[in-house]
Amino acid sequence: MTIRPRTASLALALPLALIVSACGGGAPDTSQIVLQQGQELSSTAGPGDDQADVTADPTDSGDSTAEAAEGVVTSFSDAKPAVVQIMAQGTLRDPEVGLTTTVGSGSGFLISPDGLAVTNNHVVTGASTLEVFIGGDTSEKHTATVLGASECSDLALIQVDVDEPGAYLAWADEPPEPGLDVYAAGFPLGDPEYTLTKGIVSKAQANGDVTGSSSIDHTIEHDATIQPGNSGGPLITLDGEVLAVNYAGGALQEGASKQFWAIAASLAEPMVAELAEGDAESLGINGRPIFDDKLALSGIWVSGVKPGSPASAAGLLPGDIVLSLNAIPMATDGTYRDYCDVLRTSGDNAMTVEVLRWDTAEVLRGEINGSQGLEPILSLAEEAGGDVPQGDAPGDGGMPVPTYYDYVTVTDDTGSLSIDVPTEWNDVQTDPMYAPEGLAFIGASDDMQAFRDGWTHPGLVFYLRPYQGDEWDTLHYYTYEDVCAAQETGEFSDVMYSGVYQIWSQCEGTDGLVINLVLSNNDQTYTAVMTTYVATEADLEAFDRAFASFTVYNN
Structure with a gap:
């Protein structure tokens, strides 16, 4: 077979598009929080009137030569030659529009005189090419190589190709405190002109997962304005030391919170040291x-x-x-x-x-x-799909049968097992008393009693048993040879499970199928049994969905 x-x-x-736009059922609302990532290069508009004041060096334009400087920066006012603009270009797969070529910009900062620079992972990840401009000097373009990146910490270490030693920033040793004066340096909105905004630390240890696209223990919340293009830029102290790495901000619109978030130096510095050896948490x-x-x-x-x-x-x-x-x-x-x-x-x-x-x-x-x-992985819907009605007409007893289902995840009462079942199968049993040894059990149908009585209502039962040994021997206990006329059997294995299945047809003269499946995890700690009655192709799809979605938790 x-x-x-x-x-x-x-x-x-x-x-x-329905998936990526939906955030119901417990997913956090991050609609007012945005990653301060790259801006399209064609966009050079500055901040609007409703945004916080931005301080730029009045003597320099976007194409001016950066100040000549070398060594560690000791004042926020001297940070410019150690801050970089990063232009990234690459091709990504967008869930709504397909493959897109992205051209954007972010910020970063040098941490050594020989061109080591820190930025956010989301600034450089997926980029085919990186171009770097130091201190707003657009007359000299530098190439860069990603040495290491962390998806979970949203940090990256890059090596900028520099001709001679230059200025760089040191990490701050002082702990962040609410009310501490801070400055956000960078190149927002794709503008090559260096900007510096002033604010204070609002919270020293704010929520770490403000965007949902990383997993950071905690962040520093501040009100020094940052915008798209500021990602990866430094949040510096009066002494020009890096207190944190900017990465996210509240949407700048009427009534929205003008708070911004940065990755604390206490978290960023050790991760950057690890990234010098290659990718981490990635x-x-x-x-x-x-x-x-x-x-x-x-x-x-x-x-x-x-x-x-x-x-x-x-x-x-x-x-x-x-x-x-x-x-x-x-x-x-x-x-x-x-x-x-x-x-x-x-x-x-x-x-x-x-x-x-x-x-x-x-x-x-x-x-x-x-x-x-x-x-x-195994699909029994493909194997038996031609043997059952398509489901566009009422089934036995006049019950309407949908041509496809919506699904809901059901968890058993012990918290050890979850599985996706059709929302129409809303008669659900999750009590372990129904399992032979009292372990995890899930049963679902539009009418569980009718499902158990047989042949009129689709549904399934899925339960766990202690490891039973050979699955073929176990399968022999689940026979329908006295009421069904034909059967097909097969076996399967993958990286997680191995098992056997049996498909019974012509049961009590109906067009439906009974499918038995017995599987064990490859660690041989449990055996799972699944029995399903399917009346239509939609029910076969439900069986496949259940088989693909079941999860056993190590409680």
């Missing part, structure tokens, strides 16, 4: 969290993949959605938190990954930093 690739349910054919993905409550879908959208990175070696492509790492679902809260927790725990060790390949509607499993590449 040929096993075809597992394809996503029909519900996943909905426009992806798989080489330029991505963003997505969350859609209606489709019961969350994950990390892959906009781009860094060549030679662990993600590239594993076979991830732009347009993929990372659904889980090490069996932990991604972005269920609309942030990078779970993604970064797994990366920080796993380090360079192999980790399992589950991916939805949007272009082909396949779900793939494999390893990152391991030996097993991405492979499609």
Whole structure:
């Protein structure tokens, strides 16, 4: 029996714009918080009248020569020759418009006389080329190479090609305190003219996950105005030392909070030292969290993949959605938190990954930093799809059957098991008393009693048992040979599970199918049993969705 690739349910054919625009069901609202990332190079407009005052050097224009300086900066007023503008160009996969060539700008700052510079990861990640201008001097263009980047800390260390030693900034030793005077230096809005804005520290330890696109322990909140293009620029003290690295701000609009956030030096300095040896807390993905409550879908959208990175070696492509790492679902809260927790725990060790390949509607499993590449998982909908009605007419008993379903994630009462089921299957049982050994159990149908009685109502039961040994032996206990006329059997295995399945047809003279599936995790700590009655192709898709989405938690 040929096993075809597992394809996503029909519900996943909905426009992806619905996914990236939805933030319901517990995902945080970050609509008023924006990454201060690159601005299109054609945009050189300065700040509007409703924005905070910006102080620029009145003697210099965008094409002037930067001040000649060398050595460590000791005053905020002398920081200009140590601050850089970064022009990044690359091709990324946008979830709404497809492949796009991005040309944008950000800021950064030199931390050594030989051209080492710090910026944000989101300024340089995915870029094919980097051009750097030092201190607003547009007459001399410098190339740059990314030495290391961290997706989770949103920091990057780059090497700027310089001809001679220059000015640089030192990290601040003093702890941030509310009320401390600070200055935000950089090149906002793609403008080559250096700007410096003044403010104070509002909070010394503010929330770290203000954008959802990183996982930072805490940030410094301040009111020195920053805008798109300020990303990666320094927040400096009166003595010209780097108190933090700017990376996000509140939307500058009427009634919006004019507060801004920066990555504290106490977090940035040790991470930058680590980045000198290469990437850290990173798989080489330029991505963003997505969350859609209606489709019961969350994950990390892959906009781009860094060549030679662990993600590239594993076979991830732009347009993929990372659904889980090490069996932990991604972005269920609309942030990078779970993604970064797994990366920080796993380090360079192999980790399992589950991916939805949007272009082909396949779900793939494999390893990152391991030996097993991405492979499609089993699809029984493909195997048996021609054997059941399409579902555009009422089923037995006059019940209307939808041609496709919306989905909801159900978790059992022990918190050990979750699975996606159709919203129409709203008669749900999650009490472990229904499982043979009292472990995790989920049952779902539009009518569970009718489902148990048989042959009129679709539904499923999925439960855990202690490891049972050979799955074929276990499958023999789940037979329908006395009421069904035909069967097909097969086996499967992937990086996470191995098991067997059995498809029964012509049960009690109906057109429906009974599907039994027995699988064990590769660590052989548990066996899972799933039994489904499907009346239409929509129910087959529901079976595949349940099989692809189930998650067992190590509680």
